[in-house]
Amino acid sequence: MTVNDIIKLMPSGLNSVAAADMKSSIQFDIAKPMYLLIDHGTCTAHEGVVDAPDVALTMADEDLKAMLKGELNGAMAFMSGKLKLKGDLMLAQRIPSLFDASKIG
Template sequence: MSDATLDKLQRRFDPEAASGMHDVFQFHFTDAGNHYLVVNDGTLGIHEGEHDDPSVSLSLSSETLKGIMSGEINGMSAFMTGKLKATGNVMLATQLTRLFPGH
């Protein structure tokens, strides 16, 4: 995952949407390293590597993530077609577009 993508996530983060949330999103990128996002009551931390106990783990390419974040790819159809694999609390994955609204 490029630093530009990480910066974009940080900029797009909506603290109000994350109010009261305490969750860890683990990303396993098929074309980049592993990163995880720690959402803690309106704050966002982005870290490289593996978290011991993520709320949800997502496996996908960085391109697929970009598409989902931009709205060009429907997250549910990415899941159905195998572009996105999720384990753990998969319902949390549906919160990503709310936490990182576009434009």
């Protein structure tokens, strides 16, 4: 399963209660860019680049795959330089609580 396949599954793992108050876009700058749109408890995955994302994550495909599956700690990835963030850092910190890793990997 590729990292893009995992991102496409992320909407099915959304914690709709945790995302009930959100209207946000999350850009994944990877080999084949993708983004998520979260809108008050719903989520959709899209290929490509969204205009003015709330947060953009840039990292190698395999590192993002490991992070999304819960195998790589996001804070450690950031501190080690494997993860670069642009935009709303608080939103980036919320990503693990917004998605159930067991449903997306």
